[in-house]
Amino acid sequence: MHHAPVVVHRILPSGGRQVTLRTAGREEPLGLARSDEDVIEFLRRAGMPDPDDAVLGGTGPVEWESDTPHVYEADPPTADLP
Numbered sequence: 223m224h225h226a227p228v229v230v231h232r233i234l235p236s237g238g239r240q241v242t243l244r245t246a247g248r249e250e251p252l253g254l255a256r257s258d259e260d261v262i263e264f265l266r267r268a269g270m271p272d273p274d275d276a277v278l279g280g281t282g283p284v285e286w287e288s289d290t291p292h293v294y295e296a297d298p299p300t301a302d303l304p
Contacts, residue, residue: 226244226283226284226285227243227244227245227283228241228242228243228244228252228265228270228276228282228283228284228285229241229242229243229244229249229284229285229287230255230261230284230285230286230287230291231287231288232287232288232289233288233289233293233294233295233296234254234296235296236296237256237294237295237296238254238255238256238294239254239255239289239294240253240254240255241253241254241255241260241261241264243268252264252265252267252268255294256294257294258277258278258292261273261277261284262274262276262277262278265277270283
């Protein structure tokens with residue numbers, strides 16, 4: 223089974239998504255992203271060529287874990303108030 227080398231993890235309850243880079247059988251944390259721009263910057267710093275296309279083009283080596291891609295905030299809880 224093939225896994226993308228970059229993983230944008232599920233949305234944290236406080237907002238944002240952890241981003242990791244898979245190398246040599248382990249995941250290296252790149253940072254907490256609160257936008258696509260953050261993910262692009264993490265990939266740029268990691269030396270990935272054309273990080274904009276990797277994140278925004280949808281054909282790059284990025285795996286969006288759970289949740290909707292490009293979304294960084296958790297839905298607020300819905301509570302029925304009397």
